[in-house]
Amino acid sequence: MDSALGIHRLHFAFTATFHYIFPQLTMGLALLIFVLKTQALRTGRAEYDQAAVFWTRIFSVNFALGVVTGIPMEFQFGTNWASFSRAAGGVIGQTLAMEGVFSFFLESTFLGLLVYGRQRLSPALHWFSSLMVFVGSWLSGFFIIATDAWMQHPVGFKLGPKGEILLDSFGTLLGNPWIYWQYAHNMTASVVTASFVMAALGAYYMLRRQHEAQGRLFVKTGVAAGMAATLLMIFPTGDRQGRMVTEYQPATLAAMEGQFDTMRGAPIALVGQPDMERLELDNPINVPRALSFLTHQRWTAEVKGLKDFPREQWPDNIPLLYYSYHIMVGLGTVMLAVMAASVLLWWRGMLFTHRTAMWALMLVFPFPYIATTFGWMTAELGRQPWLIYGLMRTAQGPSMSVSAGNGIFTLLGFMGLYALLALLFVFLVYREVERGPVEASAGVH
Amino acid sequence: METVWFCLVAIMIAFYVVFDGFDLGAGLAHLFVGRTEAERAAILQAIGPVWDGNEVWLLAGGGTLYFAFPALYSSSFSGFYLALMIVLWLLILRGISIEFRNHIDSEMWMPFWDVVFGASSGLLALLYGVALGNVVRGVPLGADGFFFLPLWTDFLPGQKAGVIDWYTVLTGLASLAALSMHGSLWVTMKTTGELRARSRQFAGRSWWAAAAMTAAITPVSFWIQPHLGERFAEAPWGAVFPALAVAGLAGAWIYGRRDRDGMAFLASCAYLLGMMTSVVFGVYPYVLPSNVDASRSLTVFNAAAPHYGLQVGLYWWFPGIVLVTGYFIFAYRHSHGRIEVN
Numbered sequence: 032m033d034s035a036l037g038i039h040r041l042h043f044a045f046t047a048t049f050h051y052i053f054p055q056l057t058m059g060l061a062l063l064i065f066v067l068k069t070q071a072l073r074t075g076r077a078e079y080d081q082a083a084v085f086w087t088r089i090f091s092v093n094f095a096l097g098v099v100t101g102i103p104m105e106f107q108f109g110t111n112w113a114s115f116s117r118a119a120g121g122v123i124g125q126t127l128a129m130e131g132v133f134s135f136f137l138e139s140t141f142l143g144l145l146v147y148g149r150q151r152l153s154p155a156l157h158w159f160s161s162l163m164v165f166v167g168s169w170l171s172g173f174f175i176i177a178t179d180a181w182m183q184h185p186v187g188f189k190l191g192p193k194g195e196i197l198l199d200s201f202g203t204l205l206g207n208p209w210i211y212w213q214y215a216h217n218m219t220a221s222v223v224t225a226s227f228v229m230a231a232l233g234a235y236y237m238l239r240r241q242h243e244a245q246g247r248l249f250v251k252t253g254v255a256a257g258m259a260a261t262l263l264m265i266f267p268t269g270d271r272q273g274r275m276v277t278e279y280q281p282a283t284l285a286a287m288e289g290q291f292d293t294m295r296g297a298p299i300a301l302v303g304q305p306d307m308e309r310l311e312l313d314n315p316i317n318v319p320r321a322l323s324f325l326t327h328q329r330w331t332a333e334v335k336g337l338k339d340f341p342r343e344q345w346p347d348n349i350p351l352l353y354y355s356y357h358i359m360v361g362l363g364t365v366m367l368a369v370m371a372a373s374v375l376l377w378w379r380g381m382l383f384t385h386r387t388a389m390w391a392l393m394l395v396f397p398f399p400y401i402a403t404t405f406g407w408m409t410a411e412l413g414r415q416p417w418l419i420y421g422l423m424r425t426a427q428g429p430s431m432s433v434s435a436g437n438g439i440f441t442l443l444g445f446m447g448l449y450a451l452l453a454l455l456f457v458f459l460v461y462r463e464v465e466r467g468p469v470e471a472s473a474g475v476h
Numbered sequence: 477m478e479t480v481w482f483c484l485v486a487i488m489i490a491f492y493v494v495f496d497g498f499d500l501g502a503g504l505a506h507l508f509v510g511r512t513e514a515e516r517a518a519i520l521q522a523i524g525p526v527w528d529g530n531e532v533w534l535l536a537g538g539g540t541l542y543f544a545f546p547a548l549y550s551s552s553f554s555g556f557y558l559a560l561m562i563v564l565w566l567l568i569l570r571g572i573s574i575e576f577r578n579h580i581d582s583e584m585w586m587p588f589w590d591v592v593f594g595a596s597s598g599l600l601a602l603l604y605g606v607a608l609g610n611v612v613r614g615v616p617l618g619a620d621g622f623f624f625l626p627l628w629t630d631f632l633p634g635q636k637a638g639v640i641d642w643y644t645v646l647t648g649l650a651s652l653a654a655l656s657m658h659g660s661l662w663v664t665m666k667t668t669g670e671l672r673a674r675s676r677q678f679a680g681r682s683w684w685a686a687a688a689m690t691a692a693i694t695p696v697s698f699w700i701q702p703h704l705g706e707r708f709a710e711a712p713w714g715a716v717f718p719a720l721a722v723a724g725l726a727g728a729w730i731y732g733r734r735d736r737d738g739m740a741f742l743a744s745c746a747y748l749l750g751m752m753t754s755v756v757f758g759v760y761p762y763v764l765p766s767n768v769d770a771s772r773s774l775t776v777f778n779a780a781a782p783h784y785g786l787q788v789g790l791y792w793w794f795p796g797i798v799l800v801t802g803y804f805i806f807a808y809r810h811s812h813g814r815i816e817v818n
Binding site for chain 1: 524525526528529531532534535536537538539540542543544546547549550551552553554555557558560561564565567568569571572575576579580618620621622623624781782784785788789792793796797799800803804806807810811
């Protein structure tokens with residue numbers, strides 16, 4: 032990874048991965064805060080408003096970090112990926128500029144009112160602010176997914192005389208079939224993260240026997256939203272996302288699944304280690320015929336293996352892609368099990384006093400973060416060796432004028448700065464958690 | 477069509493300078509003007525609900541530049557690589573200093589973030605001026621339309637110049653002075669009593685610095701970039717832009733003396749708009765001149781995206797900006813009025 036290309040890839044991957052820790056929570060949390068505010072307005076009960084105030088404080092720390100780490104993402108298209116930007120800026124610049132105009136202004140304006148305006152605004156207008164923050168953050172997600180979807184599955188363009196990529200149909204760009212399932216999958220995953228975090232904090236208060244009324248509300252809200260969102264994340268959104276990869280990126284599918292040989296009735300490997308020398312999966316535990324069924328809805332369908340794709344179409348880091356995908360799916364399954372068990376206990380009336388369940392809910396909250404990160408790694412490593420699938424190779428994309436040495440300098444700079452941000456983040460969120468929800472509502476904001 | 481988008485991008489960047497300019501300037505001024513923690517908190521409160529929205533003009537303007545002029549975006553962002561990375565780090569530090577300061581009421585925590593906030597605001601104001609100076613001076617564009625500038629070389633604005641040379645230092649200082657004035661006029665308008673008086677005095681001093689620097693960089697700019705003179709000679713109506721700047725500067729002084737705080741701030745907005753539009757008008761049709769071979773310069777025409785994309789962009793841009801105007805009116809109305817020091 033000491034080539035300029037490797038550094039530019041690592042630069043983007045590092046800053047994007049760190050950045051997305053924050054929006055994956057805030058997008059989902061914006062929905063949950065809106066739900067709490069709606070309940071407060073509808074029932075007039077103070078506990079909902081108290082919960083909304085507390086979560087808005089957690090939200091604002093996350094949002095601030097999402098904003099400051101998000102600005103470098105837009106800049107890096109130009110600074111580190113100039114060749115790509117020159118070729119494709121006329122297309123993906125559309126959706127990125129729309130994000131700025133349609134969602135960032137909306138979000139920032141109404142977040143200011145949500146955080147600072149509780150005393151100045153009427154309850155209805157304050158509720159409206161929470162709705163607008165939700166709409167703004169989800170629109171932002173939409174435009175980013177639209178941009179990524181175009182790189183995964185480019186549509187609505189034509190090639191110019193010198194091979195430049197020209198926007199041909201704006202309608203087709205925004206109607207890209209890849210956008211909608213990816214968006215639905217990503218946004219349900221974001222609600223999953225927020226729900227697990229809310230449930231985990233509720234469980235923490237229940238276990239400490241502190242702020243128990245609020246803790247119970249957090250667990251209820253987190254488990255209800257978490258159950259629904261986890262199901263939707265797996266089916267239909269995850270399933271459809273997988274089918275889209277099958278259809279448009281068949282080599283990626285084979286690499287994700289560790290399927291080296293073409294076969295009918297292909298099994299799915301739950302675990303196993305891809306051996307890239309001998310081109311087989313070591314120590315596999317298989318479910319017979321499952322891959323054929325999941326990808327083609329027929330138990331005996333043929334699934335094309337990696338060996339039958341030309342090498343130059345293979346993703347360039349197959350083991351990492353394979354593990355990313357398997358970690359995502361594996362943790363998703365654990366998350367579903369935890370939520371299902373919690374719902375069952377809740378139905379039997381035992382959830383809030385069941386200490387094992389509370390411990391499980393509390394400890395499991397990092398899983399959605401890890402699964403989401405590996406999910407994005409699956410999408411982005413799976414697209415390799417293409418920067419724009421089928422159209423532009425990653426090796427053709429970086430800024431040719433920026434040397435590896437300069438790239439390492441700024442990468443180290445970002446690593447240092449982000450390490451500081453991570454420490455501050457943990458410290459400040461921990462303080463908010465220790466202050467708790469009751470005091471927050473009596474506080475200044 | 478290219479020229480339309482050139483104007484729209486220029487307007488967005490000018491709005492960024494006017495809006496985020498006052499909170500950058502307030503950040504710089506608050507170290508000098510606010511004597512106590514309470515006073516500094518009041519200044520932060522004067523920008524707290526709006527600074528993030530102001531900064532969005534940078535992102536929206538950058539995004540619009542990206543899709544309308546992809547060749548300019550890719551060339552300038554990679555060419556000014558190191559300088560822009562420093563800008564990013566400063567934006568990060570500044571953002572968290574505003575948002576995190578009030579989380580902990582402590583004698584160490586708050587002053588620490590105040591210094592980070594003031595220093596990062598000041599450095600950003602300086603760097604934005606340096607950036608504008610680079611655009612006026614030109615960069616060593618290669619045949620492929622790319623370049624790479626080191627941070628500095630011999631500090632001379634010749635063909636081997638880095639990002640920082642004596643000319644761009646001058647433009648940087650001009651920007652620092654102008655935004656100090658702009659920001660302290662905002663603080664004057666938003667506060668009362670002693671804090672307002674001190675801020676008013678700071679604005680008066682920075683007015684002199686801004687006036688002196690404006691007078692200094694104007695002839696030097698015409699000397700460094702001969703195209704400016706040709707441009708104003710060929711289209712004399714363009715003199716309205718420098719005239720706006722001068723009128724704004726005069727207005728800031730006159731209204732400032734008469735304690736018309738709101739008008740003084742608006743005059744300062746006019747001054748900044750006048751300065752920005754003068755530069756933009758003066759370099760047109762260039763968007764990034766080459767200082768080695770004029771034929772390699774990026775112009776409005778050779779850097780723009782194809783016609784179809786620009787056409788489509790207009791359909792969403794105008795409704796979008798109408799909405800943005802609505803949000804801004806809403807947000808500023810809800811944070812209207814002066815802030816008392818607690």
